[in-house]
Amino acid sequence: xxxxxxxxxxxxxxxxxxxxxxxxxxxxxxxxxxxxxxxxxxxxxxxxxxxxxxxxxxxxxxxxxxxxxxxxxxxxxxxxxxxxxxxxxxxxxxxxxxxxxxxxxxxxxx
Amino acid sequence: xxxxxxxxxxxxxxxxxxxxxxxxxxxxxxxxxxxxxxxxxxxxxxxxxxxxxxxxxxxxxxxxxxxxxxxxxxxxxxxxxxxxxxxxxxxxxxxxxxxxxxxxxxxxxxx
Numbered sequence: 001x002x003x004x005x006x007x008x009x010x011x012x013x014x015x016x017x018x019x020x021x022x023x024x025x026x027x028x029x030x031x032x033x034x035x036x037x038x039x040x041x042x043x044x045x046x047x048x049x050x051x052x053x054x055x056x057x058x059x060x061x062x063x064x065x066x067x068x069x070x071x072x073x074x075x076x077x078x079x080x081x082x083x084x085x086x087x088x089x090x091x092x093x094x095x096x097x098x099x100x101x102x103x104x105x106x107x108x109x110x
Numbered sequence: 111x112x113x114x115x116x117x118x119x120x121x122x123x124x125x126x127x128x129x130x131x132x133x134x135x136x137x138x139x140x141x142x143x144x145x146x147x148x149x150x151x152x153x154x155x156x157x158x159x160x161x162x163x164x165x166x167x168x169x170x171x172x173x174x175x176x177x178x179x180x181x182x183x184x185x186x187x188x189x190x191x192x193x194x195x196x197x198x199x200x201x202x203x204x205x206x207x208x209x210x211x212x213x214x215x216x217x218x219x220x221x
Contacts, residue, residue: 032208043114043201043212044153051208087153091208096141096166097155098210 002027002092006101013078013108021073021104023088031091033071034098035064038085047073047086078108112136114213116202122219123192131187131216133202142185143203143210144177146170153201159185192220 005024013019025033032051036044048057050066057064061082063074073086085105089098115134123129135142144156157167159177176188185204189196197220203210 034209036212041199041215041217043116043214046209046211049209089153096143096158096160097168098145098153099155100153102152 002090002099004088004090004099004101006086006088006104008104009102010105011107013075013106015079015108015110016077018074018076018078020075021086021106023071023073023101024069025071025088025090026069027090027092027099029093031093033066034089034091035062035071035073036087036089038087038103040085044087075106078106080108080110082106083108114202114204114211116200116213116216118216119214120217120219122221125194125220126191129189129192129218131189131200131202131218133185133187133213134183135185135202135204136206136211137183139204139206139211141165141205141210142177142179143205144187145201145203145212146198147201147215148198156187189218192218194220196220 007022035047038044048064053068055066061076065072085103087103089100117132142159145153147153155168157171158165174190178186199215199217201215202213
């Protein structure tokens with residue numbers, strides 16, 4: 001069965017304290033892996049798409065990496081405005097749907 | 111920057127009533143989706159729609175649910191007879207290829 005597991009569930013960081021969020025997945029065939037940011041009461045906001053192992057994408061303080069079994073979202077020198085829930089989703093082959101993890105709730109304190 | 115819009119932002123209804131949730135996808139996108147998120151739970155796929163027909167649906171998407179693209183811009187989700195357990199955030203998404211872009215959601219509360 002295709003599934004996505006994210007860890008940790010919650011993460012509290014001091015401003016400037018770098019860290020990584022993990023997304024482990026099992027899927028019959030990976031069409032793509034997606035990272036989204038979700039603020040409370042809002043829709044998922046697209047961050048990155050990764051297609052193959054070894055691929056990396058960067059945007060401001062965020063960097064996403066992909067292996068054959070997991071993806072990491074690295075946050076460098078976070079700021080309070082980076083506080084949100086970060087969602088990982090996979091798109092298996094032969095299906096339209098995204099399968100989401102439960103997310104990591106990140107809080108960054110000044 | 112183009113974005114997916116949804117109306118209404120909040121909807122309160124009585125159990126057994128019909129509701130219609132509306133979405134305007136990004137204009138050049140061809141694939142449309144509905145997802146829902148029950149409070150504190152994962153985002154779950156409901157249905158995908160392409161070329162004016164359903165391309166895939168989940169177990170959740172039973173006979174009480176239907177989707178329609180009534181004109182060139184709107185995409186709707188109808189719940190025919192709402193149940194308490196239909197209370198959730200409903201997200202519309204659209205894509206041109208791989209990446210799905212989500213709307214802000216409609217919070218549905220069934221009393």
